[in-house]
Amino acid sequence: MNDMTTTAVADFVQDPANPRNPHLPRFCGRGNIRAHVPADLVRDSGLITSPEFLVEPHDYMAAMHTKLPPIFYSPSDYGNSWTLIKHEDCLKVLRNANDFRNLDIAPFPRPDDDYFFFIPPEIDPPHHRKYRNIVDPLFCPAGIKTLEGKIRQRAIDLIEGFVADGACEFTTAFGRPLPVAVFLDIMGLPQDMMGTFVGWCDTMIHSSDPAEVGKAFGSAIAYLKVAIAEKQANPDGGVVSLIANAEIDGRKLSEKEVFGFVCFLWIGGLDTVYATLNNIWVWLARHPERVQEIIDRPDDIDDIVEELLRRYSVTFSGRVVARDIELRGVQMKQGDRVLCCLPAANFDPEVFPNPLEVDFDRPRKTILAFTVGVHSCMGGHLARMELKIALQEWLKRIPRFSIKPGHEIKYKPGGVVGPAAVPLVW
C-alpha cells in the first residue's frame, strides 16, 4: 500500500450538513502494514473475535498488560490500528481531539452518493458541541433525574412479572427489555418495535457477515427515515422529534444531519447498557457474599455502580491520527488508526492495583467505561441511573440467585462485550 494515498486528515473540511465521504484509506491485514511501523511492535491483539478472548473477555483484557507492549500495532481484516492499553495513554489520546480525530471512525460503510456522518461521534470540534447542545438538557444529570420514577417502575414491573417463577433468562427477561424500553420511551419510538430493533442492532454489532450487517442496517435506515418524517409532521416530546425539528446556527438541521444523529443514538443506546447488565449479573450470580455487601451498603450505591462499570466496561474508542505524533516513544503517522482498549485501560495495574478485584472502596480515579474528552458518552448518566435502579430493585426482590446449573456462559464476538445468555435460578 502506497503511503502517498493517505488523505491529509487535518486538511479535511467537515461540513456535516452536506456530508461527503472523506475516503480515508483503511490499511487492512498483515499485507498492508505501513512502512513506518516497526516490525517488533506488530502483534495480534486477539480482541473481539479470537477464541482466547471469547473464553472470558475481561480476564483476557486484564492480561494484555503482562503479555503485550503498552502500545502495539494490530493488523486486522477490518482495519489495522495502534492499540493502546495504558490508562495514561488513553487519556492523552482521548483528551486531544486536535491530533486524534473522530472522522470516519464508525465501522458501518455508507454509499458515496448517500453519505452521512454518525452524529455526534464522527463530528470533530468545532461543530461537535452544537449537536450535543440540542440533546444535553435531556441527557444531563438533571434531565435524567426526571426519568427516575418511570425507569424504577419499569424495572419493578419487569421483575414482578417473573419473580415467582424462581428462574429466568436474564437477558430476555430483564437485561435487555429494561434499557431498551427506557430508550424507546426517551426517543419517542413505539415499544412494540423492541424485538425488531434489538434484532437489527444485534446483527449490526455482532455479526461477522457483511451481507447480514448491510441488510440489518438497510432495514434500520428505512424505518428511521419514516419515523423522522412522522416526527417532523407531528412533533412530540421525544428525542427523535427534538432532533428532527432542531436548529443550529439559525437553520434547521439538514435531512442528513437529522438522520445521522438519530441513527447513531439508536446504535449507541440499544446494546451497551444491556451488555453491561449481563456482565454484572454473571458476577453477582457467582459472588453471593458480594451481593450481601451491596445490600448492606445502600448509601454507597453510586460508588458501587462506578466500580462495577470499571470492572465490566464493554466497549472501545477509535480515533484517526490527524498529524504525525509520538506517543510513549512510538511514532504515529497521520492516517493511522488508533484503538483505545477502554476495558484494558480500566485494568491498568498502575492506576487500579489488583485490577480484576471488585473493590467498592477504591480511591476515585477516572474510569474509562464511557470514554473521556469531548466525545464522552452522552448516555453515561442515563446508564448509571439504570444500573443503580436495576441493582436496587432486583436485589430487594431476588437477593440470592445463581447461574442455572450446567450452563456455560458464552460471550458474543463484537464491539460491545457481553455474554449471549444468562440463565438464572433462585
Ligand code: HEM
Ligand atoms: C453502559 C452503557 C454505555 C456504555 C458503556 C457506553 C459507552 C460509550 C463510549 C465508550 C463512547 C465513546 C465512543 C468513542 O470514544 O468514540 C460513547 C459515546 C456515546 N454514547 Fe454511550 N455508552 C453507554 C450507553 C449509552 C446510552 C444509553 C446512550 C443513549 C441513549 C449512549 C449514547 C452515546 C452517544 C450519543 C455517544 C457519542 C458521544 C459523542 O461523540 O459526543 N450511550 N458511549
